[in-house]
Amino acid sequence: MVNIINGKDVSNNLRNNLKDKISQLKSINNIHPSLAVIIVGDDPASKIYVNNKKKACEEIGIKSHEFVLPSDISEYKLLQLIEELNCRDDVNGILVQLPLPSHLNEKAIIEHINPIKDVDAFHEINVGKIMTGNFEFLPCTPAGIMQLLDDYNIDIAGKHCVIIGRSNIVGKPMAMLMLHRDATVTICHSKTQNLSEICKTADILIAAVGQANFVTADMVKNGAVVIDVGINRNEAGKLCGDVDFERVKDIASYITPVPGGVGPMTIAILMKNTVTAAILQSKNN
Ligand code: GUN
Numbered sequence: 683m684v685n686i687i688n689g690k691d692v693s694n695n696l697r698n699n700l701k702d703k704i705s706q707l708k709s710i711n712n713i714h715p716s717l718a719v720i721i722v723g724d725d726p727a728s729k730i731y732v733n734n735k736k737k738a739c740e741e742i743g744i745k746s747h748e749f750v751l752p753s754d755i756s757e758y759k760l761l762q763l764i765e766e767l768n769c770r771d772d773v774n775g776i777l778v779q780l781p782l783p784s785h786l787n788e789k790a791i792i793e794h795i796n797p798i799k800d801v802d803a804f805h806e807i808n809v810g811k812i813m814t815g816n817f818e819f820l821p822c823t824p825a826g827i828m829q830l831l832d833d834y835n836i837d838i839a840g841k842h843c844v845i846i847g848r849s850n851i852v853g854k855p856m857a858m859l860m861l862h863r864d865a866t867v868t869i870c871h872s873k874t875q876n877l878s879e880i881c882k883t884a885d886i887l888i889a890a891v892g893q894a895n896f897v898t899a900d901m902v903k904n905g906a907v908v909i910d911v912g913i914n915r916n917e918a919g920k921l922c923g924d925v926d927f928e929r930v931k932d933i934a935s936y937i938t939p940v941p942g943g944v945g946p947m948t949i950a951i952l953m954k955n956t957v958t959a960a961i962l963q964s965k966n967n
Pocket of ligand 1: 777778779780781802822823851
């Protein structure tokens with residue numbers, strides 16, 4: 683029988699723990715965690731993500747500041763806003779919702795965020811720290827996946843973990859976190875040859891492709907752990923992941939659903955990173 687990994691439950695536990703921690707930080711240490719979220723333009727998916735982040739912050743006692751900027755904002759103006767937020771003591775975390783309109787240089791903008799406020803862990807300093815294992819912030823989605831595996835007591839050391847997708851947000855940092863936990867890691871991507879055969883050797887298969895039903899049952903080993911990072915819409919407009927859930931669930935030992943698997947964890951880790959940022963900054967002052 684397959685175990686369906688319940689990301690909502692794990693996320694709720696983490697958020698409740700954070701809520702208690704924040705209330706202690708406020709009353710005992712006078713630390714009031716806060717997050718600034720910048721959204722450029724009116725991409726509907728980004729708007730939903732940002733609203734969910736704001737709501738989650740408010741629920742557990744993190745103050746959120748939202749900056750909605752027009753899609754034709756100049757790079758200079760956006761950098762100026764980041765500079766301002768870098769200097770503000772009442773802002774602990776800065777998140778620029780991606781993707782950005784094409785006239786803006788995403789890399790330059792991320793590199794402008796003070797690394798100690800970079801709660802996405804996208805800044806090159808934080809990326810480097812993830813490589814060496816000496817990190818304060820973990821990238822939200824990969825860290826959320828690690829938390830799910832740990833909560834379900836899934837062994838990682840010595841296992842073959844196959845990751846489909848090599849993005850800076852998910853695939854690459856995921857590989858590092860798995861490596862730090864002694865997994866043997868393979869990263870597959872659009873140019874990978876024999877992708878199905880490689881996936882079939884995975885003890886832990888992580889799909890971060892962005893294509894509905896990309897992972898089919900014939901690509902999955904009996905008893906594998908299958909983690910679905912995708913958020914897609916199928917032909918009927920229904921939310922679905924990258925994995926053919928209905929068929930793969932009969933083969934896997936554990937599987938994450940979409941929605942209700944990895945998604946809720948990403949936001950919970952963002953909250954955790956914001957609390958970490960607030961504590962770190964209070965020590966630096
Ligand atoms: N767009 C999609 N996922 C993310 C994320 O984790 N952080 C930011 N800033 N933008 C995103």
